Amino acid sequence: MHVLLTNDDGIDEAGLRALYDALDDVAEVTAVAPADDQSAVGRRLSTRVDVREHDLGYAVEGTPVDCVVVGLQSLLSDVDIVVAGCNRGANLGQYTLGRSGTVSAAVEATFFERPAIAVSMYVPSDEVDFRTYDPGPEVYAEAARATRYLVEETAADGVFGIADYLNVNAPTAERAAGEMVVTEPSTFYDMDADREGDVVHLRDRIWERMNDDTVPDPDGTDRRAVLDGKVSVSPLTAPHTVTYHETLSSLSERF
Template sequence: MDEPTILLTNDDGIESAGLRAVYDGLDAVGDVTVVAPADDQSAVGRAISHEVSVREHELGYVVEGTPTDCVVAGLEALVPETDLVVAGCNRGANLGAYVLGRSGTVSAAVEATFFEVPAIAVSMYIPVRDDTAFADIEADGDSYAEAVRATSYLADHAFEAGVFEQCDYLNVNAPVAEWGPAELEVTQPSRVYEMGAVRDGDAVTLHDRIWERMAEGDIPDPEGSDRRAVVDGKVSVSPLTAPHTTEHHESLDALAETYDPAAGP
């Protein structure tokens, strides 16, 4: 492939340091156009709007909407010649199978696959001990260097290597650059799930306990998992498919055969 046309989006908003860092890195790989939300759209999943307003920006376009809105608008109306969608770099990791559907960053990559456009979602892990403190963590452009290096490398070489002939999108998670040079490891999303909830009167606080364990380096995730790789200071790359896979189930067939539509509830 000649120089690819790249649509760059994110969920942190068009003014985020992570998006700008990835833009600068990808600029040496292909023709990059940003189509990104006007403001923070973290954890919106694949939420989509009926109509969004769009305005021009020095990097491309600003969309008053979600990351999914950006991808649909970008591929259908703004940058229809796109060869590759890149989403990120997100300020904070998107690790574990249970996180994939929540993440606006990963959801943007998933949306691209329905257009049969390959995609890369990229996020940077920032060690924190509590979800509520995360909003106060700042990261400048230099902190994203390992994420940018890995993303640019994959965008430059994945097509020729045939990577997207075997997967639909890549979920990339990198440690902060301050940890030093990071190797790249092919991984699978961790299945470890540690969400909890505590009731206090009329309120219930939801909490992901894995963040504290990650900050301590004490995680239950096995070798080969995305979370283990990042905590060990590596760049995790998970090759994934979309939409969700389905399998034939004989037990469900049996239920379908005995179903009586005339019977009462």
């Protein structure tokens, strides 16, 4: 099996290396990842990128989506699955799916009819300063174990005949309960914007609520699973599902 490995934190991040080492035992792995941090760029696409060889594959001066397109269409052949991660920080809830560079790389792969797995690790912000937190590969051990398991097992069991990609969120190694559960992305949303003169501060209050365990997410949601120390696996589809809408159909007919 040939795995295209990418991320949005940059090719030299410990999270990518942790997945590379875990997958290298069971597959051929080639990293095609951003040369530097491209977090939260969503599905931003470039028209020209510089590429240089790297010990793990290729470093791309571009976004995670650039990496998938360049990797599949120019650099590599016979890629069986795209893995994006491991992201330093969780990608939980419906609202993160369009923002995350990690998830966007997985979504892009689906348009090339490649199965994909986006992998992220929840970092409790009450325990570390996320801005300076630089964990070693060992902290990603549970995320790496889950990724290897899913890459090995989903290839033959028909998971990707139904789901287009998997959004995986894992706890840190020390908080891991050793379980994996199938989840849905949480719908709860708590963004805030505080104005101070000519400056507006945007804050995602979800992380504070997760620290206090006051997020109203029930069992079966991705955030609840990770808070309980479990690996969350959300089977998702791309592009977005279209639903028949009788009222909208009537409006269009009267146009």
